[in-house]
Amino acid sequence: MSTYEQLKLENQLCFPFYAISRLITRQYQPHLDELGITYPQYLVLMVLWENDHQAVNTIAQKLILNTNTVTPLLKRMQKMGIITKSKSNKDERKMIVSLTPYGLLLKDKAAHIPSKLIGVDDFKPEQLEKMQKFQKQLLSFLKAMQEEKE
Amino acid sequence: MSTYEQLKLENQLCFPFYAISRLITRQYQPHLDELGITYPQYLVLMVLWENDHQAVNTIAQKLILNTNTVTPLLKRMQKMGIITKSKSNKDERKMIVSLTPYGLLLKDKAAHIPSKLIGVDDFKPEQLEKMQKFQKQLLSFLKAMQEEKE
DNA sequence: ACACTTTATATCGCATGCGATATAATTTTT
DNA sequence: AAAAATTATATCGCATGCGATATAAAGTGT
Numbered sequence A, B: 001m002s003t004y005e006q007l008k009l010e011n012q013l014c015f016p017f018y019a020i021s022r023l024i025t026r027q028y029q030p031h032l033d034e035l036g037i038t039y040p041q042y043l044v045l046m047v048l049w050e051n052d053h054q055a056v057n058t059i060a061q062k063l064i065l066n067t068n069t070v071t072p073l074l075k076r077m078q079k080m081g082i083i084t085k086s087k088s089n090k091d092e093r094k095m096i097v098s099l100t101p102y103g104l105l106l107k108d109k110a111a112h113i114p115s116k117l118i119g120v121d122d123f124k125p126e127q128l129e130k131m132q133k134f135q136k137q138l139l140s141f142l143k144a145m146q147e148e149k150e
Numbered sequence C: 001a002c003a004c005t006t007t008a009t010a011t012c013g014c015a016t017g018c019g020a021t022a023t024a025a026t027t028t029t030t
Numbered sequence D: 001a002a003a004a005a006t007t008a009t010a011t012c013g014c015a016t017g018c019g020a021t022a023t024a025a026a027g028t029g030t
Helices: A014-035 A039-050 A056-063 A067-079 A101-110 A125-149 B014-035 B039-050 B056-063 B067-079 B101-110 B125-149
Strands: A083-087 A095-099 B083-087 B095-099
Touching: A014 A039, A014 A101, A014 B014, A014 B039, A014 B125, A039 A056, A039 A067, A039 A095, A039 A101, A039 B014, A056 A067, A056 A095, A067 A083, A095 A101, A125 B014, A125 B125, B014 B039, B014 B101, B039 B056, B039 B067, B039 B095, B039 B101, B056 B067, B056 B095, B067 B083, B095 B101
Parallel strands: none
Antiparallel strands: A083 A095, B083 B095
């Protein structure tokens, strides 16, 4: 492929990820609106529903977000009464994020969402598997490149 | 998979796209910094490098962005001297976006970027092909769902 | 021709997402 | 133990991204 051919949108590996990511978020929005939360807030909740009481940094790492993105996000969720924050006893720098009863309640309200959206069932199993394998490989590759720089 | 199992981050189809998209953008950033542009601005440029003189709406559609995202983006690019805007003669509502000489010059400066990044060469051909096929399928599926609502 | 609808941009408000920087607590070094 | 380096959050500034809304131009129906 020529140098200029490589600069075409359709030949980019990155663009489909960028577009798909946004389009999926748009699919989620109406369902999340019913819970009064945004997509990144939903991701934070999924992390906490699986394991309550986690440090800001831990949450950020799991979502591969910077803490300066997560901190304001959590602040809004705190104001909404979804989570609480408290200093860790072991390490006073750490802020432990916990679900409120309301935050826990949202898990039940969100339970129907995954089945309403494009998911695992909408594609051929073998194609999906290849896809997910590739995603995992690409993700760990990108994570490694990220850590390389740090 | 149980309802609650589906709410785990690792079982989401969406999350890898979200994470990969952001990580790829981070990989681009240092290279784009040299050109003084952002990733979405780079995408607009790729569209214009391929075909100069396009309407705001056309660009937005190609990037699957809303015009209310593209309009301010173009405004910044105009201020930076990368593009110009002029009313269409045929349809006075349309604003035609064109590259300035500087915007065209950036194409040469950007020519080396694709080869510097994770790309087509970093993965097994057959895996990549499956991946891209899946992406295309998913993208057209999501686009169709989008248009359904409009 | 004229009201009604549709289309193309633009503006506003709000929530990310991230680089740069600040601050406090902990760990390491000397 | 005191200084230096590291770690965990938080704050600031700026560029998206998008829903809601406004406005002007073009198209439609009667």
